[in-house]
Amino acid sequence: MSFGARYVAALAERGHLCAGIDPHAGLIQAWGLDDTPAGLERFALTAVEGLAPHVPLIKPQSAFYERHGSRGVAVLERVIAESRAAGALVLLDVKRGDIGSTSQAYADAYLDPASPLAADAVTVSPYLGFGSLQPFVDTATKHDAGLFVLAFTSNKEGAEVQHATAAGGGTIGGLMLDHLRQLDAGAAPLGSFGAVIGATIGAVHDPDAGLDYDFNGPILAPGYGAQGGTPDDLARIFGPAARHVAASSSRGLLQAGPSTTALRDAALAAREELAALA
Numbered sequence: 001m002s003f004g005a006r007y008v009a010a011l012a013e014r015g016h017l018c019a020g021i022d023p024h025a026g027l028i029q030a031w032g033l034d035d036t037p038a039g040l041e042r043f044a045l046t047a048v049e050g051l052a053p054h055v056p057l058i059k060p061q062s063a064f065y066e067r068h069g070s071r072g073v074a075v076l077e078r079v080i081a082e083s084r085a086a087g088a089l090v091l092l093d094v095k096r097g098d099i100g101s102t103s104q105a106y107a108d109a110y111l112d113p114a115s116p117l118a119a120d121a122v123t124v125s126p127y128l129g130f131g132s133l134q135p136f137v138d139t140a141t142k143h144d145a146g147l148f149v150l151a152f153t154s155n156k157e158g159a160e161v162q163h164a165t166a167a168g169g170g171t172i173g174g175l176m177l178d179h180l181r182q183l184d185a186g187a188a189p190l191g192s193f194g195a196v197i198g199a200t201i202g203a204v205h206d207p208d209a210g211l212d213y214d215f216n217g218p219i220l221a222p223g224y225g226a227q228g229g230t231p232d233d234l235a236r237i238f239g240p241a242a243r244h245v246a247a248s249s250s251r252g253l254l255q256a257g258p259s260t261t262a263l264r265d266a267a268l269a270a271r272e273e274l275a276a277l278a
């Protein structure tokens with residue numbers, strides 16, 4: 001089954017929340033653990049236990065694992081495997097983007113099921129040119145995986161690049177959505193090539209500026225929760241495209257730990273709050 005089809009089914013069954021598992025040093029310590037590989041492992045696997053059975057999508061941010069070296073990456077492998085075993089899709093947040101030949105190596109690392117780090121989808125950056133992502137597109141297609149391409153990111157600094165005017169008019173971020181529109185055209189029930197569009201972008205650009213976010217692909221909306229994005233912002237920014245949005249929260253959920261019951265309750269409350277996006 002294509003990633004797009006799995007995404008649609010997962011959202012229908014489990015709601016519109018993407019739970020980020022980002023083991024910040026401060027959070028690990030707030031849970032009474034040491035910021036060591038062993039503390040990281042306890043933190044991340046507890047978060048998986050509390051969150052993964054209740055959300056459609058788990059998003060580990062790779063850097064928080066890499067900072068612990070090879071033992072941290074081994075924890076990331078377990079987070080991916082155990083989240084999938086709990087029925088969640090895994091979106092590995094690595095935001096990769098490079099020249100084509102290196103992109104192929106990244107795609108093999110994250111999207112080929114033969115790799116220990118293989119996930120259902122990855123985040124990628126198109127700012128070396130959308131065409132540089134072709135190896136990711138081909139590899140994702142081959143393995144029924146997905147991509148989330150940075151279009152309008154949740155940080156205010158993104159505007160200088162993403163809101164700049166493209167050669168043919170419109171914005172650079174809008175141009176990325178046009179590429180996705182082409183890739184996802186005709187796919188049913190939904191294409192596998194998604195966009196990242198921040199839940200906070202209403203604060204930095206006018207959502208009524210004529211941008212059409214309904215491009216037949218999944219949308220990841222980070223910035224919900226700790227960065228200030230609300231369900232009302234999501235409804236206002238995305239309009240009818242909201243049905244394809246997974247709102248992502250990391251710190252906002254993780255601060256409920258270390259109790260797995262409290263983590264589950266935080267996920268269920270957020271799911272409820274996001275129910276209107278369906």
Ligand SMILES: O=C(O)c1cc(=O)[nH]c(=O)n1[C@@H]1O[C@H](COP(=O)(O)O)[C@@H](O)[C@H]1O
Pocket residue numbers: 020022061093095123152153154155196197198222223224225226227248249250251252
């Ligand atoms: O691709 C992402 O996940 C991402 C894109 C973006 O525009 N903004 C953004 O915050 N993120 C990621 O989403 C998560 C947000 O974390 P919280 O602010 O703690 O909910 C982090 O893992 C960020 O790296």
